[in-house]
Amino acid sequence: MRIKAYNLIVLFFILFMALFVTKAQADPTTSREYQVKAAFLYNFIMFVDWPVEKMADINDPIIVGIIGNDPFGDAFEPVKDKKVKDKNVVLRRFKGLEELKKSAEKDSAQLNAQIKALKECHVLFICSSEKIHLKEIISLVENNGVLTVADTDGFIEAGGIINFVMEDKKVQFEINIVASEKARLKISSKLLRLAKRVIRVETNEKNQKHSKVDGIWNKTALRSEYVCHQRHDNKT
Amino acid sequence: MIARKSILIYKFTFVLLLWFLLGVETCLLAEQQDPNGKEDLFEMSIEELMEVPVVVSASRQAQKVGELSVPVSVITAEDIHYSGLTSIPEILQFTPGVDVLKLSRFRYAVGVRGLHEFISDRTLVLINGRSAESPLFGGAEYYTLPILMEDIERIEVVRGPVGAAWGANAFTGVINIITKKPEDILGYFGSTTMTEFGDSYTHIRVADKKDKWKWRVSAGYEDLKNSDDAGAGCYASNTTAAVNALMGFSRFTANDFMRNWRFDTEAFYDYSDQTKISFGTGYSHAELGDWEWGGYYPGGTGRYGTVRSYTKLEHEFDNGSTGYLQWFGNFGSSMVPTLMKWNWMQNDIEGQLNFKAANAHNITIGGNLRFIQLDTNTKIENPQELTYSGSPFNEQFAGAFLIDRWLLSDRLTFEGQIRTDYYSETQTDWATRLTALYAMDKQKDHILRLSFAKAFRTPFVSPRKALTGRVPLPSPPYPPGLFAFNVVLADELENEETYSLDAGYTGKFTKNLILRADAYYQRFDKLIGYTKTYLGSIPYHKADNIDGADSWGSELELILEGKPGKISAWYTYNAFQEDISQQGIRAYLPAEHKAGLTGRLFLSDGWTFNANYKYMDTTRKLDLDTTILEVGSSHRLDLGLAKKFAKGKGEFMIGVSDLLNKTNDPHFGLGQLSAHETPGRMFFARLQLKF
Numbered sequence: 014m015r016i017k018a019y020n021l022i023v024l025f026f027i028l029f030m031a032l033f034v035t036k037a038q039a040d041p042t043t044s045r046e047y048q049v050k051a052a053f054l055y056n057f058i059m060f061v062d063w064p065v066e067k068m069a070d071i072n073d074p075i076i077v078g079i080i081g082n083d084p085f086g087d088a089f090e091p092v093k094d095k096k097v098k099d100k101n102v103v104l105r106r107f108k109g110l111e112e113l114k115k116s117a118e119k120d121s122a123q124l125n126a127q128i129k130a131l132k133e134c135h136v137l138f139i140c141s142s143e144k145i146h147l148k149e150i151i152s153l154v155e156n157n158g159v160l161t162v163a164d165t166d167g168f169i170e171a172g173g174i175i176n177f178v179m180e181d182k183k184v185q186f187e188i189n190i191v192a193s194e195k196a197r198l199k200i201s202s203k204l205l206r207l208a209k210r211v212i213r214v215e216t217n218e219k220n221q222k223h224s225k226v227d228g229i230w231n232k233t234a235l236r237s238e239y240v241c242h243q244r245h246d247n248k249t
Numbered sequence: 250m251i252a253r254k255s256i257l258i259y260k261f262t263f264v265l266l267l268w269f270l271l272g273v274e275t276c277l278l279a280e281q282q283d284p285n286g287k288e289d290l291f292e293m294s295i296e297e298l299m300e301v302p303v304v305v306s307a308s309r310q311a312q313k314v315g316e317l318s319v320p321v322s323v324i325t326a327e328d329i330h331y332s333g334l335t336s337i338p339e340i341l342q343f344t345p346g347v348d349v350l351k352l353s354r355f356r357y358a359v360g361v362r363g364l365h366e367f368i369s370d371r372t373l374v375l376i377n378g379r380s381a382e383s384p385l386f387g388g389a390e391y392y393t394l395p396i397l398m399e400d401i402e403r404i405e406v407v408r409g410p411v412g413a414a415w416g417a418n419a420f421t422g423v424i425n426i427i428t429k430k431p432e433d434i435l436g437y438f439g440s441t442t443m444t445e446f447g448d449s450y451t452h453i454r455v456a457d458k459k460d461k462w463k464w465r466v467s468a469g470y471e472d473l474k475n476s477d478d479a480g481a482g483c484y485a486s487n488t489t490a491a492v493n494a495l496m497g498f499s500r501f502t503a504n505d506f507m508r509n510w511r512f513d514t515e516a517f518y519d520y521s522d523q524t525k526i527s528f529g530t531g532y533s534h535a536e537l538g539d540w541e542w543g544g545y546y547p548g549g550t551g552r553y554g555t556v557r558s559y560t561k562l563e564h565e566f567d568n569g570s571t572g573y574l575q576w577f578g579n580f581g582s583s584m585v586p587t588l589m590k591w592n593w594m595q596n597d598i599e600g601q602l603n604f605k606a607a608n609a610h611n612i613t614i615g616g617n618l619r620f621i622q623l624d625t626n627t628k629i630e631n632p633q634e635l636t637y638s639g640s641p642f643n644e645q646f647a648g649a650f651l652i653d654r655w656l657l658s659d660r661l662t663f664e665g666q667i668r669t670d671y672y673s674e675t676q677t678d679w680a681t682r683l684t685a686l687y688a689m690d691k692q693k694d695h696i697l698r699l700s701f702a703k704a705f706r707t708p709f710v711s712p713r714k715a716l717t718g719r720v721p722l723p724s725p726p727y728p729p730g731l732f733a734f735n736v737v738l739a740d741e742l743e744n745e746e747t748y749s750l751d752a753g754y755t756g757k758f759t760k761n762l763i764l765r766a767d768a769y770y771q772r773f774d775k776l777i778g779y780t781k782t783y784l785g786s787i788p789y790h791k792a793d794n795i796d797g798a799d800s801w802g803s804e805l806e807l808i809l810e811g812k813p814g815k816i817s818a819w820y821t822y823n824a825f826q827e828d829i830s831q832q833g834i835r836a837y838l839p840a841e842h843k844a845g846l847t848g849r850l851f852l853s854d855g856w857t858f859n860a861n862y863k864y865m866d867t868t869r870k871l872d873l874d875t876t877i878l879e880v881g882s883s884h885r886l887d888l889g890l891a892k893k894f895a896k897g898k899g900e901f902m903i904g905v906s907d908l909l910n911k912t913n914d915p916h917f918g919l920g921q922l923s924a925h926e927t928p929g930r931m932f933f934a935r936l937q938l939k940f
Contacts, residue, residue, distance in 0.1 A: 185299065
């Protein structure tokens with residue numbers, strides 16, 4: 014009986030030790046939202062298969078590009094020490110398209126070099142500062158195996174692949190499969206399952222024009238146009 | 250001797266706990282020394298980043314593990330895969346608080362915090378939230394379930410009574426088996442496992458999707474040889490060597506083989522963005538050895554057929570509320586020659602609605618109706634030895650539940666669950682669970698829980714209606730006219746009742762280090778057991794509400810998981826004290842001390858090493874009258890090494906289960922007089938292909 018008592022004492026000692034050992038959280042310099050989004054970008058790499066030529070050299074790193082006014086700050090710092098798909102991850106920051114064009118007026122070779130660098134990216138995050146240039150940027154890289162990501166309304170419709178959306182203060186994402194297929198990227202079913210919305214049918218100007226003409230048809234067109242699959246968290 | 254053994258156990262426990270502490274502190278210190286002091290989001294899985302709920306068994310809604318009203322441990326698909334094990338009870342034994350005893354090659358006694366027997370009717374077993382219990386015995390017969398191991402997404406093990414969510418049988422806990430969704434396993438899959446004894450376990454599967462359809466079809470075949478053929482099967486009496494000799498146990502041979510064909514299919518149809526329909530059917534056909542009675546097998550080779558079907562309609566309303574309507578049917582036919590043949594049908598209709606009220610209340614309401622038809626008097630050629638009074642049985646259950654999760658503030662949550670159930674043949678009863686959860690930090694990484702629960706267990710047909718259980722012992726070697734098990738009809742049985750008070754803590758110290766600690770006290774009343782009565786000079790057993798018991802204990806679980814692999818360690822202390830000595834409760838008591846350690850390491854070039862260890866203290870059984878039976882303490886160690894090839898499309902695995910024991914000792918259960926040992930150490934190889 015005494016042995017049992019000892020055991021109980023030890024157990025409760027452990028329990029209370031655990032209760033009082035808590036850790037203070039450090040204040041981040043970047044907003045939590047973009048820290049989380051940075052981690053998402055890193056995670057996306059694991060769930061996407063690039064064309065063979067894009068991953069051919071095992072010594073080449075995975076390049077994550079950020080174009081526009083970078084909101085991530087130092088959120089990617091921890092990535093320096095990590096590998097994904099047995100490759101290092103490196104970050105490249107690009108000026109906004111407007112600024113690039115301006116600099117090209119002085120040196121067109123520089124613009125070409127920047128565009129080449131954009132095409133070399135595996136993941137390209139297009140910042141919201143580039144909202145008016147979404148289509149232009151996407152068209153620059155769309156056949157080059159670049160996973161385009163943004164957190165801007167209209168990004169998916171502009172031909173982007175993954176768009177972040179906020180829901181109930183949580184980061185969610187939607188995926189445009191047609192755009193990923195154009196980019197010759199294979200997105201894993203797991204990622205598709207977790208997506209808030211998956212667009213499986215091509216969005217095009219013609220349909221959008223029709224939908225603007227007829228209000229009733231508009232809803233129908235949108236429903237058939239975006240064959241969506243939505244994730245439901247709160248179901249048993 | 251006993252004192253010395255106890256001291257050894259104590260020392261072992263203490264060392265293990267110190268190890269836990271050291272591990273926790275080391276990891277904590279490592280994190281505190283991180284100059285950035287940041288939470289490493291890059292080590293989180295995408296589900297964690299999305300804060301996707303992962304557990305559904307505590308409150309019938311998906312929730313994060315740390316925010317549950319009751320302790321839950323999760324066995325993941327990865328745990329199952331890298332264990333190489335081919336049965337659900339085998340993997341359950343490496344889970345905190347679960348007592349598992351292997352009774353034969355395929356029969357197991359499984360109970361959460363004990364109270365387990367060959368039919369463990371106090372722990373509820375579900376498949377995707379749908380009952381998997383036998384309407385005759387009340388518990389689950391795992392070997393009859395049409396589930397293949399590689400189709401399991403996770404197994405949620407709930408410790409403690411959750412009758413308020415799930416009804417009568419969630420008395421000591423719930424084991425909920427969740428299967429994989431087709432979209433996660435698209436393509437073709439084949440797997441076969443062979444053991445050194447010639448056992449085999451084969452599984453083929455195809456999963457696909459097209460337009461709005463997703464589906465999975467699985468089929469499998471399992472072949473387990475007799476214990477004799479697998480290098481064990483020696484018999485022993487729980488009395489003396491002289492009795493062993495007198496009974497001539499050496500003449501017996503084990504008849505505990507099993508051959509099982511399983512088929513399981515599910516389909517999902519996205520009718521619209523908001524409405525989904527799913528349905529499925531599983532079928533299991535088993536040919537197997539009989540129950541052992543007093544050292545021999547009177548029934549010969551039995552046949553068990555089970556069909557499980559369901560249809561579910563899920564809908565998300567425009568206001569964000571969700572709900573479902575579901576039908577499921579479980580149908581079975583079992584035949585053990587000379588002993589019994591029984592057919593049964595269960596039809597269940599269930600509905601559930603989840604909605605928000607007054608912003609802070611997440612409400613779940615629902616109910617179910619169940620119709621059971623059971624015929625135990627189906628004619629067979631040879632005389633029956635087990636009969637039930639009043640067969641065929643037509644019984645109806647009805648249940649209604651209400652769950653309110655009230656987010657009182659950012660840190661404080663109350664959850665109330667209440668449920669009432671009507672049983673046509675027993676009594677209407679109710680269950681509740683009231684819980685307060687307090688987050689110690691803004692991120693809700695450290696959560697305290699205090700909970701009170703009441704639950705009940707209603708007796709199913711077997712204890713309530715068994716009239717005759719005259720299982721004749723063979724003569725010779727036994728003297729003529731002896732029976733292994735004599736039963737007289739029970740007087741009216743009342744529901745078993747339980748009340749529990751438990752407190753817990755879940756802490757997430759870093760991105761991949763989780764500690765859970767729980768302590769509980771549970772009171773049992775009106776436990777149904779057997780009393781002894783005499784008709785002439787022949788002893789008979791009679792089911793009755795005998796008396797109560799107290800149980801208490803604590804469970805610790807530490808999980809460290811990251812890209813390199815996983816380490817989890819746990820210790821449980823589950824004590825049980827019956828009110829009166831030598832009180833039969835139809836079950837084994839929990840082993841007081843249990844501990845486990847799992848290590849998994851993902852090595853380079855596709856190699857993975859996995860180890861599972863478990864220590865289990867002596868298991869007692871309070872049996873029918875005066876005998877206290879014990880199953881000795883044991884150490885179990887499983888090792889496995891897997892290598893992926895062909896760009897991950899193939900995997901080869903070699904392993905050994907129960908490395909430390911060539912055989913497992915007999916468990917003195919049903920027949921009381923004897924039992925046979927079962928094979929322990931077993932080398933196996935597995936090949937898997939997917940494309």
